[in-house]
Each structure stands twice: as C-alpha cells, then as structure tokens.
Amino acid sequence: MKGDKRPMLRPLYSRRGRVEILHGSGGRAMAQLVAELFKVAFDNAWLEQGNDAAVLPQVSGRLVMSCDSHVVSPLFFEGGDIGCLSVHGTINDVSMMGAQPLYLTASFILEEGFPFADLERIVASMASAARDAGVSIVAGDTKVVEKGKGDGVFITTTGIGVLREGIVLSGDLAQPGDRILLSGTIGDHGMAVLSRRENLEFDAPIFSDTAPLHGLVATMLDCGARVRVLRDPTRGGLATTLNEIAQQSGVGMLLNESAIPIKKPVEAACEFLGLDPLYVANEGKLVAVCAPEDAVHLLEVMRAHPLAREAAAIGEVAEDSRRFVQMNTRLGGRRIVDWLAGEPLPRIC
Amino acid sequence: MKYLDEFRDAALAEHISASITREATSSSGYRLMEFCGGHTHAISRYGITDLLPATIRLIHGPGCPVCVLPVGRINQAVRLVRERDVILCTYADVLRVPCSGQMSLMRARSEGADVRMIYSTQNALQVARENPERQVVFFAIGFETTTPPTAVAVKQAHASGMENFSILCNHVLTPAAMQAILSARTGKMLDGFVGPAHVSTVIGSKPYERFAAEYSKAVVIAGFEPLDVMQAILMLVRQINQGRATVENEFSRAVTREGNLKAQKLVAEVFELRDAFEWRGLGSISESALKLRPEFSRFDAELKFGVDYVPVRDHKACECAAVLCGEKRPQECRIFGTVCTPENPVGSCMVSSEGACAAYYSYGRFREELT
Numbered sequence: 001m002k003g004d005k006r007p008m009l010r011p012l013y014s015r016r017g018r019v020e021i022l023h024g025s026g027g028r029a030m031a032q033l034v035a036e037l038f039k040v041a042f043d044n045a046w047l048e049q050g051n052d053a054a055v056l057p058q059v060s061g062r063l064v065m066s067c068d069s070h071v072v073s074p075l076f077f078e079g080g081d082i083g084c085l086s087v088h089g090t091i092n093d094v095s096m097m098g099a100q101p102l103y104l105t106a107s108f109i110l111e112e113g114f115p116f117a118d119l120e121r122i123v124a125s126m127a128s129a130a131r132d133a134g135v136s137i138v139a140g141d142t143k144v145v146e147k148g149k150g151d152g153v154f155i156t157t158t159g160i161g162v163l164r165e166g167i168v169l170s171g172d173l174a175q176p177g178d179r180i181l182l183s184g185t186i187g188d189h190g191m192a193v194l195s196r197r198e199n200l201e202f203d204a205p206i207f208s209d210t211a212p213l214h215g216l217v218a219t220m221l222d223c224g225a226r227v228r229v230l231r232d233p234t235r236g237g238l239a240t241t242l243n244e245i246a247q248q249s250g251v252g253m254l255l256n257e258s259a260i261p262i263k264k265p266v267e268a269a270c271e272f273l274g275l276d277p278l279y280v281a282n283e284g285k286l287v288a289v290c291a292p293e294d295a296v297h298l299l300e301v302m303r304a305h306p307l308a309r310e311a312a313a314i315g316e317v318a319e320d321s322r323r324f325v326q327m328n329t330r331l332g333g334r335r336i337v338d339w340l341a342g343e344p345l346p347r348i349c
Numbered sequence: 350m351k352y353l354d355e356f357r358d359a360a361l362a363e364h365i366s367a368s369i370t371r372e373a374t375s376s377s378g379y380r381l382m383e384f385c386g387g388h389t390h391a392i393s394r395y396g397i398t399d400l401l402p403a404t405i406r407l408i409h410g411p412g413c414p415v416c417v418l419p420v421g422r423i424n425q426a427v428r429l430v431r432e433r434d435v436i437l438c439t440y441a442d443v444l445r446v447p448c449s450g451q452m453s454l455m456r457a458r459s460e461g462a463d464v465r466m467i468y469s470t471q472n473a474l475q476v477a478r479e480n481p482e483r484q485v486v487f488f489a490i491g492f493e494t495t496t497p498p499t500a501v502a503v504k505q506a507h508a509s510g511m512e513n514f515s516i517l518c519n520h521v522l523t524p525a526a527m528q529a530i531l532s533a534r535t536g537k538m539l540d541g542f543v544g545p546a547h548v549s550t551v552i553g554s555k556p557y558e559r560f561a562a563e564y565s566k567a568v569v570i571a572g573f574e575p576l577d578v579m580q581a582i583l584m585l586v587r588q589i590n591q592g593r594a595t596v597e598n599e600f601s602r603a604v605t606r607e608g609n610l611k612a613q614k615l616v617a618e619v620f621e622l623r624d625a626f627e628w629r630g631l632g633s634i635s636e637s638a639l640k641l642r643p644e645f646s647r648f649d650a651e652l653k654f655g656v657d658y659v660p661v662r663d664h665k666a667c668e669c670a671a672v673l674c675g676e677k678r679p680q681e682c683r684i685f686g687t688v689c690t691p692e693n694p695v696g697s698c699m700v701s702s703e704g705a706c707a708a709y710y711s712y713g714r715f716r717e718e719l720t
Contacts, residue, residue, distance in 0.1 A: 198468070258359070267353075268353075271353060276394075322715070324715050326715055328396075329394070329395045329396045330357060330359055330395075331357060331359055331362045331395040331396065331397070331400070331575050331576075332359050332362055332363060332366070332396075332399070332400055333395050333396020333397055333398070333399035333400055334396045334399055334715075335393060335394060335395070335396045335712040335713065336711060336712050336713065336714060336715050338691075338710070338711045338712070341690075341691030341692055341707075341711065
C-alpha cells in the first residue's frame with residue numbers, strides 16, 4: 001500500500017443510512033459517528049479534546065447534579081422530540097433546586113437499524129435546546145443494541161449546575177398556610193404525545209410544553225419572595241408532585257379544582273382517553289410553594305415571564321398528619337387527589 | 350366544552366342539591382343503589398355525597414365488569430398465556446387483578462408471557478393479522494356495552510377465515526345481575542336504582558320495566574356525568590315521595606326505550622345465553638352471561654384450548670363479595686386500606702377505577718377519620 005492512500009470511509013449520511021452494531025463497538029465506525037455527528041452538533045472544546053472525561057473549570061457555589069432517562073414513544077411529537085426533551089428534562093431537575101444549569105452529559109442507547117436521518121434530527125434538536133439554554137454537552141457515550149432490543153433510541157442526560165449562597169429549596173419545607181402556585185396549564189406534554197400515539201386528531205393540535213425553566217426560576221428567586229419548594233410536575237403529573245411534597249413535608253394540601261389551568265383541547269383529549277389531567281405529564285411547568293404573604297407578588301412576577309403567563313394560585317398547604325392532598329371539586333364537593341395507581345400509562349417521557 | 354361543561358356546572362349542581370335537600374325529607378331515608386361503576390366513579394371523583402343531605406344513602410352496585418369477574422376466569426387467562434403460549438390481548442384494567450398463586454396477568458407478563466394491552470377489539474384483530482404464526486386470544490369482558498364490538502370482531506375473523514384468533518368470552522348481562530340483587534337481602538332494603546348509562550344505550554330502558562313493576566323499585570337511568578347522577582337522584586326522590594315505582598330516563602340524550610336495535614341484532618347473531626355463569630359476589634346466576642353460538646364456536650378459546658373454568662374461592666379476608674352486592678361499604682372491610690390498597694390489591698374491587706373500593710380509597714378516604 002502506498003503511503004498516500006487512505007482507507008475509504010463510507011459517509012455516515014447516505015439517505016438510507018442506518019445505525020449498525022459497529023457504531024457502538026468502539027472502532028472506526030464509532031469514532032466516525034462521534035466525530036461527524038455529536039462533536040459537530042454539540043460543538044464545544046471539551047468534546048473536541050476527545051478525552052475520557054471533561055475537565056471543567058472551577059465554579060463558585062454549591063454543585064447541583066441530577067440525571068434523567070428518556071424513553072418516549074413516539075420520538076417526534078407536536079412541539080418537540082426526544083432530543084430537546086432530554087435536555088429540558090435534566091435542566092429542569094437541576095433548576096428546581098434553584099441552581100443555574102451549566103453542563104450536561106448525554107448517553108445514547110441506539111437500536112440497530114435506527115435511521116441516521118432521525119438520529120441527526122434528534123441530535124440537532126438537543127444541540128439547539130442546549131445552546132438556547134446556555135448549557136454545554138461536555139461528555140457522552142454511545143451504545144448500540146441488537147435490533148428488537150431497544151426502541152429506536154433511549155437518551156440519558158446528566159446535568160450539573162451551580163447554586164448561589166442563600167438559596168435553600170427542598171420538598172420538605174412546605175408549611176401549613178403556604179400557597180401553592182402553578183406556572184401554567186397542565187397535561188400539554190402527555191396529551192401531545194398520547195394523541196400522536198393514538199392518532200387522534202383534534203381541531204386544535206395539542207403541543208408539548210417542553211421548555212427549560214431555569215430562566216423562570218431565576219426570576220422567581222430574584223424577586224424576594226420566600227419560595228420554599230420548587231418542583232416540575234413531569235411523569236405522574238401535578239397530582240404526583242403535590243403528593244410527593246406533602247409526603248416529604250408531612251403536611252396536607254387543599255386545592256381548588258376550578259383554579260387549575262387546563263387548555264380545552266387537552267381537557268377534551270383526556271376525556272376521550274379516560275385520563276385525569278392531574279396525572280398527565282408536563283415538561284415545561286413548575287409548582288412553587290411559597291409563604292402566604294408573598295404569593296400575590298410571586299404570581300405577578302411569574303405571569304410577567306413568557307413561560308408562566310397563565311400561572312395560577314391553585315391551593316394551600318394545610319396541617320394534616322395523614323398527608324392527604326384534597327381538592328374542592330368544581331361541582332362543590334371534595335375529594336382526595338391520590339398518588340397515581342391503576343392502569344400503566346404508555347411511555348411519555 | 351360542548352357536552353361536558355354543561356354537565357359539570359357548579360351553579361346547576363347547587364340548584365339540584367338544594368332541591369334534593371328540600372324534597373328528601375322522609376324520615377325513613379332513601380337507599381339508592383347506583384348500579385354502574387361509572388356512577389360510583391363520578392360520585393367519588395366529584396365529591397357528590399358532599400352535596401347530598403344525610404337522608405340519601407348511596408349504595409354501590411355490581412356494575413363493574415372487572416369486579417364481578419371471579420378469580421377462576423382470570424386463572425383461565427393466565428393458563429392460556431403460560432401453558433398454551435398464546436398472545437393474550439386485554440383491556441388494561443384486567444392486568445392487575447390478582448388470581449390464584451399470587452399471580453396476575455401483569456405478573457405473568459413480567460415472567461415472559463405475551464400479554465398485550467389494547468384499546469379496542471380491532472387492535473386485537475390487528476395483533477392476530479401481524480402474528481399469523483401465533484394464536485391470539487382476546488379477553489372479552491364487559492356488560493352489554495362492550496359486547497357489540499366483540500361481536501363485530503368475531504364476525505370479521507369469521508368472514509376473513511382467520512385461524513389464529515379466538516376470544517375468552519366473559520360477557521355478562523345487566524338485567525340478570527339486577528335480578529340477583531333484587532332477590533338477595535340487599536334488594537329488599539333498596540328504595541331505587543340509578544340505572545345503567547352506557548349499557549342502556551344498547552339494551553334500552555325496557556328491560557328494567559319488570560323490576561319496577563314486580564319489585565316496586567324506582568329506576569332512573571342516568572348518564573355518567575356528575576349532574577346526570579344528581580338529577581337522577583332528585584328524580585328518584587320524587588318517585589319515592591309520590592309512592593311511584595317506574596322506569597324513568599334521565600339519560601334521554603342517549604337512551605331510548607328500545608335501545609340500539611342494530612347492536613342487539615348483531616349480538617344475537619354471534620352470541621347465545623350460557624346456562625349459568627359464576628359472578629364474584631353474586632354467585633352462580635342462570636342465564637346471566639353469553640357464549641358464542643355453535644357456528645362461531647371455533648373462536649371460543651375455552652373450547653379451542655381446552656381450558657375449563659374451575660371455580661376458586663376468594664381470599665378469605667376479602668369482602669369484595671359483600672361490597673359488590675351492597676351489603677357492606679368498602680371501608681367496612683377489615684383489610685381495606687391496610688393489606689388491600691390500589692398498589693397491592695387483594696380483591697378486584699380495589700383494582701378497577703370503577704371498583705367501589707378503589708373509588709373510595711382514591712377519592713373519599715379522608716372522610717373516614719373526619720366523621
């Protein structure tokens with residue numbers, strides 16, 4: 001072989017290109033995938049270095065870390081896809097502690113035969129979501145499983161953020177009398193995914209609310225209100241999140257059903273599929289528990305932010321050793337809003 | 350939302366509530382059975398009992414198809430997937446019903462059995478078409494509402510000569526269950542029924558007329574929206590106050606006296622009466638369920654795979670039986686909310702969202718310690 005002859009590598013993106021087992025086995029094919037797809041899309045010095053781990057600069061403040069796996073089906077839905085969802089999901093988990101998210105890692109489990117065109121679309125969506133949120137995807141991993149052993153692609157992201165002095169948020173800090181605020185309508189994400197899955201078409205399409213919430217959180221924490229708990233009601237919906245807080249804080253809650261915002265098409269779709277929107281996932285909403293005196297101000301601040309225009313005060317924390325979340329129904333009766341039990345819901349995040 | 354908001358209107362609810370309170374003054378009270386799980390669910394989810402005076406006592410009926418299915422029927426399904434290696438297609442709420450040997454379809458699935466959750470009989474047919482080399486069984490359950498779609502599926506399978514599709518038939522009949530309740534102890538103390546909603550769209554209001562006449566019980570057929578239920582309660586109170594016992598139809602937007610004749614004809618083409626069928630709680634009731642007619646018997650999974658029904662006793666602490674025939678309230682069961690919870694159900698009434706125990710546990714148990 002002459003010295004100037006290089007081995008030919010097939011281009012990654014032929015129109016019918018698909019993931020092969022080789023792309024996860026650590027050889028040239030994998031190196032090509034990383035170089036041509038991930039490094040180009042995520043575009044930062046840490047990835048470019050190509051080391052086993054990213055060495056990050058020193059930060060001032062406590063570190064906050066979280067991770068989230070994404071197995072949504074279908075991969076693409078109205079208002080988003082598994083790519084941006086996997087970025088927003090982890091950014092939001094870090095943000096709910098009051099932290100500024102800085103870095104993400106992304107781990108891909110790809111199924112043999114998955115089209116490169118789809119993977120490219122997903123990676124582009126992740127890159128753009130990360131860029132918009134001001135975070136860098138600094139490390140990653142790719143594995144390929146045999147056909148039939150995965151469902152296209154699963155993505156796990158891990159996030160690190162920094163928390164400035166003086167911020168203490170925790171699920172065990174809710175106190176009787178505190179107000180419960182919700183940043184907007186419930187059920188949008190879950191119903192966007194489910195209606196795509198069930199091929200339901202409504203007059204007005206339902207869009208996922210997937211969005212990064214750290215900007216909204218920063219605004220809320222800067223306004224001086226005494227915020228005690230922040231949490232994003234993702235899988236399991238608002239009902240599950242409130243039960244978690246009640247459990248952790250050893251309190252009860254009383255909600256007002258007619259105060260909980262919900263879009264009409266979402267309500268209709270829930271009705272159609274026999275689902276209670278209180279249990280349907282959100283990906284761009286948060287619940288805040290705050291001191292009663294600060295609720296009005298905090299609500300105003302939230303409503304001034306583009307991601308919380310429809311924020312509402314939905315209830316208050318009450319003393320209750322049984323830790324029940326109760327709700328005054330819109331009909332005028334009362335009921336428990338319990339932990340999710342019963343039918344397994346399809347994969348929506 | 351059209352057809353929804355108007356049936357959940359708080360001002361109207363208050364208005365009906367005031368009328369009921371004003372009129373339900375008989376010192377002997379009003380014992381009303383809401384027949385369907387759908388009603389039970391609406392009552393609990395909207396907190397309707399808070400809007401009723403103390404004179405009204407609502408008693409949950411047996412109208413929850415998952416709840417009335419005896420353990421032996423689930424055992425049959427489990428045997429089909431574990432011993433006959435079929436693909437079993439089922440509606441979701443059957444999955445978690447416990448059966449013999451601490452088993453359930455969900456657990457069988459986790460051990461490798463091929464159990465698939467479907468939304469309609471058409472999904473089951475689709476699974477059969479996509480798996481021509483496998484046998485596919487549809488776990489057909491439900492009252493008269495779900496029977497016509499099963500009949501359609503069987504006719505389609507018949508017409509296209511499908512060899513790998515069959516049904517495990519557990520379709521049951523509402524009037525037979527009502528008859529059983531009326532003949533039992535509970536029946537004598539009842540003043541009236543909130544009659545079935547969706548079932549009645551198929552069978553009409555006529556089948557209930559003989560109950561009103563023979564047993565002198567007021568019957569008001571009601572929809573599943575909260576205001577439907579409240580309006581029906583008001584209508585029942587008025588009948589009882591006037592000493593009448595007739596069948597009235599609150600759900601007139603969907604139910605006629607004759608019902609859906611086309612659906613009835615379809616069901617009659619495909620199904621015939623079983624001599625007897627065992628119900629959880631109500632025991633064996635003659636002519637209370639359906640089986641496939643001889644010309645469709647090759648779609649009968651019980652015959653095709655030779656899995657006979659073997660009766661099994663319920664868990665000895667479980668009071669589902671008494672709850673289902675209205676003799677006990679869920680919270681009167683010793684294991685309610687302790688051993689038996691939605692996460693770890695002992696009996697079927699804690700599984701289905703239409704089950705009285707699950708409805709009471711999920712929506713109403715705050716009342717227990719307050720009162």
